[in-house]
Amino acid sequence: MGLGKAKIRINGADCGIEAILLGVTTSIGGFLFGYDTGQISGMQIFEDFIQRFGQGPPGNKAFDDIILSLVVSLMSIGTLIGALSGAYTADWWGRRKSLTFGVGMFIIGNIIQITAMTSWVHMMMGRFVAGLGVGNLSVGVPMYQSECCPRQIRGAVVASYQLLITFGILISNLINYGVREIEDSSASWRIVIGLGIAFSLPLGIGVLFLPESPRWLAGRGRWDQARIAMARLRGLKADPHNPLVEDDFQEMHSTIVQQANVGTGSWWECFAGSDKPRVVYRTLLGCAIHFLQQWTGVNYFFYYGATIFQSAGIDDPILIQLVLGAVNVVTTFPGLYIIERVGRRIPLIVGACWQATWLLIFAAVGIARPPDQYTSSGIVMIVAACMFIASFAMTWGPFAWVVIGETFPLRTRAKQASLATASNWLGNFMISFLTPFADSGIGYGFGFVFFGTNAAAAIIVYFFLYETKSLALEQVDVMYSQRELKAWKSGKWSPEGYLDRNTRDPAYFSERRGSTIDEPIGEEKNSKDYQ
Numbered sequence: 001m002g003l004g005k006a007k008i009r010i011n012g013a014d015c016g017i018e019a020i021l022l023g024v025t026t027s028i029g030g031f032l033f034g035y036d037t038g039q040i041s042g043m044q045i046f047e048d049f050i051q052r053f054g055q056g057p058p059g060n061k062a063f064d065d066i067i068l069s070l071v072v073s074l075m076s077i078g079t080l081i082g083a084l085s086g087a088y089t090a091d092w093w094g095r096r097k098s099l100t101f102g103v104g105m106f107i108i109g110n111i112i113q114i115t116a117m118t119s120w121v122h123m124m125m126g127r128f129v130a131g132l133g134v135g136n137l138s139v140g141v142p143m144y145q146s147e148c149c150p151r152q153i154r155g156a157v158v159a160s161y162q163l164l165i166t167f168g169i170l171i172s173n174l175i176n177y178g179v180r181e182i183e184d185s186s187a188s189w190r191i192v193i194g195l196g197i198a199f200s201l202p203l204g205i206g207v208l209f210l211p212e213s214p215r216w217l218a219g220r221g222r223w224d225q226a227r228i229a230m231a232r233l234r235g236l237k238a239d240p241h242n243p244l245v246e247d248d249f250q251e252m253h254s255t256i257v258q259q260a261n262v263g264t265g266s267w268w269e270c271f272a273g274s275d276k277p278r279v280v281y282r283t284l285l286g287c288a289i290h291f292l293q294q295w296t297g298v299n300y301f302f303y304y305g306a307t308i309f310q311s312a313g314i315d316d317p318i319l320i321q322l323v324l325g326a327v328n329v330v331t332t333f334p335g336l337y338i339i340e341r342v343g344r345r346i347p348l349i350v351g352a353c354w355q356a357t358w359l360l361i362f363a364a365v366g367i368a369r370p371p372d373q374y375t376s377s378g379i380v381m382i383v384a385a386c387m388f389i390a391s392f393a394m395t396w397g398p399f400a401w402v403v404i405g406e407t408f409p410l411r412t413r414a415k416q417a418s419l420a421t422a423s424n425w426l427g428n429f430m431i432s433f434l435t436p437f438a439d440s441g442i443g444y445g446f447g448f449v450f451f452g453t454n455a456a457a458a459i460i461v462y463f464f465l466y467e468t469k470s471l472a473l474e475q476v477d478v479m480y481s482q483r484e485l486k487a488w489k490s491g492k493w494s495p496e497g498y499l500d501r502n503t504r505d506p507a508y509f510s511e512r513r514g515s516t517i518d519e520p521i522g523e524e525k526n527s528k529d530y531q
Contacts, residue, residue, distance in 0.1 A: 007235020014244060015150050016235030022148055022210045023157035026099065028203035029137035030161040030401075032106060034168025035199060036134065037302050039192045040072055040127075041321055042176030046183040053120040065436040067120055074124050076429030078109075078131020079138065080422045086139035087418035095144040095213045099137060103204030106133030106196070113193050130196075131425075137203075139421045143413060146405030147213040148233055150248075151472050155339040158405045159398030163332045166393055168199075169302055170325035177322050215410055215473070218256050226252075247504065248472070255474035256410060265412035270419060277481030279412060285464050286404050286420030292457040293400040294427030296355055297450030298392050300435055301385055320382060327386045328393045335394040343469035343491060344399055345461060351395025352458035356451045358388040363447025381444075396457070400424075406468045409477045467491040470501040 006017040043049050044063065053071065054061035063071075082105070089098040109130025116122040142158050149157045175195065179188040211233055217226040227249055231240040239245070270283045301324055338347050362384040365371075371378035408416040438446040467490045468476050475495040479485065485493055494501050497508035 016233045019233040025206045027160045027164040029141040030164035031168040034165035035172045038169035038172030043189045069433045073432035075127035075131035078128040079135030080425035082132040082135020083421040086136040087414040090414045099140045102133045102136030142401045142405040147215040156336045158402040162398035166328040166332045173322045173325040287423040290420045290424035291427040295453040331390040331393040335398045347395045348461045352454045354391040356454035358384045359447045359450045366444025
């Protein structure tokens with residue numbers, strides 16, 4: 001029996017094995033994101049790395065703040081550009097081939113880094129090119145997962161992208177911890193970077209054997225292929241007209257036809273679509289959520305944690321990074337459960353408040369009782385960092401990626417997802433660039449800034465983010481078009497034809513089955529069978 005015919009029941013509905021494999025394979029994109037985030041934190045304190053790329057007389061080199069900021073942060077500029085370009089590659093080539101392209105760029109960037117000898121510019125440009133690939137993946141993976149996975153597992157699958165980010169951070173910390181014994185050799189950091197290439201190959205190759213996004217196919221008038229893809233993702237390839245597939249297909253069809261009649265979505269529409277259902281609203285909301293995900297302060301610890309804890313007098317800062325990475329991984333698992341059981345809004349609000357509290361403690365203790373003078377302060381600050389990361393891993397880490405996968409309409413989804421992800425990388429760049437200067441200037445007072453941004457994040461989610469739990473992507477679009485519906489009441493909204501969000505009205509759907517498709521979108525294309 002082929003994989004397209006294999007299925008299991010999850011949350012009361014059939015979900016294909018291929019949908020599960022899709023989630024696992026594509027989430028490797030998150031692993032690459034996390035792996036790079038974690039690797040640079042340890043590499044920047046390796047002796048050989050400092051002596052090769054640092055500034056000062058031979059044998060006594062150290063990184064200038066501006067040089068270290070550029071080496072760490074220019075990857076974020078690459079990812080920002082890669083995220084914006086991902087809108088084009090995902091629409092031109094399809095979701096799968098776009099991901100393979102992103103992996104290719106990541107590999108090229110890593111090769112450039114490995115070949116760096118003594119020029120920090122060489123290393124920086126390698127990180128920039130690798131960032132182009134990671135940025136492309138950070139747009140493509142959540143979008144592809146959201147468009148493909150049945151609604152019963154969509155939230156958990158997209159959240160697994162963040163889970164793999166945490167795994168990437170942990171694995172890079174483990175490798176950094178293992179190679180620290182040879183930090184006087186270039187092999188220490190070249191091994192770390194080179195392994196990233198090996199980790200990327202299963203995604204670049206494996207994704208080509210998975211179904212293409214049925215919504216991307218439908219958007220190009222390839223309805224038969226879209227139906228087969230949808231059937232494969234339900235484990236019903238042999239029965240593409242099964243009532244379960246038919247109901248999913250009809251819901252998708254009606255919305256896509258309606259959107260297509262208005263024309264093709266443009267970049268301008270993302271900011272000026274006044275006649276569309278809250279398009280501008282959703283663009284700004286997506287950008288705000290993702291910018292604030294970075295400004296929760298998580299990468300303050302993951303980019304510079306080793307340096308921060310070293311300056312605080314911690315004897316083994318890489319070990320502390322390893323502990324933070326382990327906390328990050330373990331506490332992401334509850335988030336996969338919470339997102340399908342509780343929803344999106346409440347965990348994001350509670351998480352932001354919890355994070356703000358522990359950052360306030362971190363900053364206040366660090367300033368009032370400097371950890372290099374009071375050992376107990378260092379312990380309290382490490383505990384505060386762990387509690388902060390635990391909350392981020394359960395809420396803002398995975399949930400922000402789910403939000404951009406669910407919030408936007410198909411006609412502008414790739415462009416709006418690119419803008420939101422670019423905002424994420426803009427925030428990432430600002431953190432990675434500004435932290436060395438903030439550390440030298442206001443020190444642990446930077447935590448007060450993150451306290452404020454987390455409080456702002458909680459307020460924005462409460463007033464503007466709609467609850468999308470258990471809704472199909474097309475139903476999310478309908479919900480946002482309800483002008484009288486307020487965000488804080490959206491959890492009670494149910495779509496037409498449903499007794500509640502999880503229960504279809506059999507009478508309503510029996511009337512819709514058997515309808516024919518007589519309004520194809522665009523020109524039917526006789527391309528090679530994507531399967």
